[in-house]
Amino acid sequence: MIATSVKAKINGLPVEVPVGTSILEAARSVQVEIPTLCKHRDLMPTAACGLCIVKVSNSRRLPRACATAIEEGMEVWTHDAELTRVRRTTLELILSNHPNACLTCGRNGDCELQGMAADFGIRQDCIPRYVRELEPDTSTGSIVMDFSKCIKCGRCIEVCQEKQNVWALSFLQRGIQTRMAPAGDISLSESPCIRCGQCSAHCPTGAIVENDETATVWEALRDPDKYCTVQIAPSVRVALGEAFGYPPGTDLTGKIYAVLRRLGFKAVFDTTFAADLTIIEEASEFVQRFVHGKGELPLITSCCPAWVDFMEKRYSDFLPNFSTAKSPQQMLGVMAKTYFAEQEGIDPARIYQVSVMPCTAKKYELERTDEMFASGHQDVDVVLTTRELARMIKQSGIAFKELADQEADSVLGTYSGAGVIFGATGGVMEAALRTAYHRITGKNLEKEAIDILPVRGLEGVRSATLNVAGNEVRVAVAHGLNHVETLLNQVRAARERNEEPPYHFIEVMACPGGCIGGGGQPYGVCDELRKQRIQGLMQSDAAMPLRFSHENPEIQTLYRDFLGEPLGEKAHKLLHTRYAARAAYKR
C-alpha cells in the first residue's frame, strides 16, 4: 500500500500532511510561518530568495522549505540563532541591491520586503549598496515597472508566463545582469502585455505597481468647471475594506457611496447598474445567436479588457464570437454623458467621469477604440484601482469606518443581484443565463434555481449543461488565462470537423477568481482570500430582493425613455464596440 500522508516533526510539534507537501506548507499547518520573499501561495516555488532555509535531521545542508517536500520521520527546525543569522545576512544581501527609497515608493507601508526588514530589525546598511539603475517602464499607462526595485524573485514572470500564459515578461541575461523585461529591448506596450496587472498583485516590492492617477483625480475634484461623477465596480465593494482592517469579503457599498460624496463627487453611480445593462444586451445577443441562429456560437463574453486584448493578439480567429456589448464601465460612462447629462441638464463636456475598478487593464480600455468616445466625449475620463481609492480616502482625512451608509444616485445607481456577481468568476455567465432564460421561456427561473451552482467555484475551467425550455444550453467558464487555450481548442477542433460547437456560451475573465482577484485590488491575494471576496458578493446577491437584470426598474425606464430596444439602433451606437486583430509584438 502506498502511503498518502507523511508524519514528521516541526520544531518538536508533530505534523501529518499529504505526501509531497513542502516543509513551508507543513509548517503553516502547525502555525509556524517560515519567512519567504519569493514563494507566493498562488505560484510554484522558484527557490530564489533563500530566506526559507531550515534545518532537517540527518543533514548538514540548509534546504529551502518552499522547494523541499517533507519526508516521513523528518525532524525540522525552522527558527534558531544560526538560521536567523543566515537569513539576516541573506536579507542584507537582497537589500544591498535594493534602493533605499521606501519613502517615495508606491509600496511604502504595504511592501513585503520592507516588512521583512522591519521584522528582522535591520537598522543599518551592512553591505555596500549596488543598485542597477534602469529607466522605469511607464509605457502601458496601466502599470509602472521599475527594475531597480526588483529582487529577482521571479513571481511576476511565473504569473505572466504560467498563470496567465501571456509571456510578456521574461528573465533576460543572467547573473548580476539579470532583469525582468519583455523579449528584447522593447517597452511593455510594444510587447504581448495585456495590462492585467497580475504581476503587480504578486510583486513583493515596488518594482511593479499600478500607474497612480490619484493626483489627476484630486485636480479634477478641485476644478470648479468640472462636474465630477464616479462609478464603482461590483468587486471593489468587497475588497476595499481590507485596506481599512475589515475582513475580506465585507460588503461596504453604502460606506463607499458616502465617502465618494465626501471626496467631492457630485454624482455617485454604480457600475453594477451598467452590469445589468450589459446583461440585457449580451443576453439578447445570446438569444439572437442561439434561438434565431444569427451570428457565431459560442458567444464569448467581452467585459474583461485584458481578455479582449489577449484575444485580439492571440485568438483573432474568435473575433466573430465575441460579444459586441461594451463592458459595464464603458456603458456607464456613455450613459452618464448622454442620458444622465440630458436628464439633469448638464453639458456633457463638463462631466468628468472617474471609475473605481479592481483592474489595471481598465485604464487601457478608456481609449481602446473610437467606440469608447460614443458620447462625443471620452466616455470615462480616468480609472482608479481599488488600491488608489484606498490611498485617496486615507489622504482625505475622512474617518471611513465611522461613515453612515448612503445610497447611490438614482438614475444610474439601482442594481440587481445579478449585476453584483459580475465581480466573481462565473458571475457574468450566471447573470446572463438568468436573463436569457427569461428571454427564451418568458418566465423567470424558480427561486431555488436562481443560483446556478455549476458555474460557481474556483476550478480553472467549469462547464455545465442547462435545460432551457427543452433546449440544451452548454456553457463554460474560464478564469486565469492559462485555462483559455484548452477551451478554445475544443471549439476549434469542432469547427474544423464542421461539428456543432461544444459550448454555446463561454465566459472568460483574465484574472484568477475574476475581478475580485483583479490586478488593482488590495495586496495579498490567494485562493483563500478570493473565496472570501466571492462569498461576500454571493451573500449580497442572495440578500437582494431584485435578482434579475431585466427586472431592474431603472434599466426598464432607460430602455423605455432613452435607448429603445435592446440591440436596437441607439443601443448599438452607444453600447457596442468592435474588435480587430493586433500584433502581439509591435516590433
Add this chain to the structure above:
Amino acid sequence: MYKLRKIRFSYLIWETFCMNASALAPMETMDPELRGMVERCLQEWEGREGNLIMILHEIQNRHGFVPREASLFLAEAMGIPMARIYEVLTFYHYFKLIAPGKHNLTVCNGTACYLKGSGRLLTELERRLSIKDGETTEDRMFHMESVRCIGCCGMAPAMVVDQKTFGKVAVTDVAGMIERIRLQEESDA
C-alpha cells in the same frame, strides 16, 4: 518545462496573418533571403528535442547574428513564446542580436580560461584593435568580445576566431591572428 511543439508550417494561416496589416507587423519587413535561410534551418532540425538552441546556432553561424525578425518567425513557426527565445538568446553570451563585425574574435572568460590568463588576451586585443570588449572596429572589420565558458576548459585559455577554436593561446599569438586576417582581406580585395 515548456514543451517544444512539433514544427509545423501552416502557410494558409501564415499568409492570412501577413495579409492583415496590423497583425505581425515586424515580420513584414523580413528579408526573403533571411526567411528562406531560417526555414531551411527549421527543416534541418525539425522534430528533434532541444532543437531551439541548435536552430539559433545555425542562424547565427549563417547570418552572423540572430535578427529579431528571425526570432519572431521562429516563435510563430515553432509555437514557442518569443519571451522564451529571448531568455535563451540573452542567457548565452555567444548569441548576438545585432550585426557584428566581419571577423569575430571571441575570448573565453570562463573560470578555467580566466585562471589561465584570458584577461591578458583581452587587454592585448583591446590594445591592438583600439576597441573595448563587446565593440566593433570603425571599419566593421573586427568585433571582439569575451564570453563565459565555451566548453574547452582543457585548452584554456581559449579563443574562437571566426568559428575556429584556438587553445592554449599566448599573448604573443594575438598580433599574428589579427595580421593574418588583414592580409587575407587585402589579397581578397
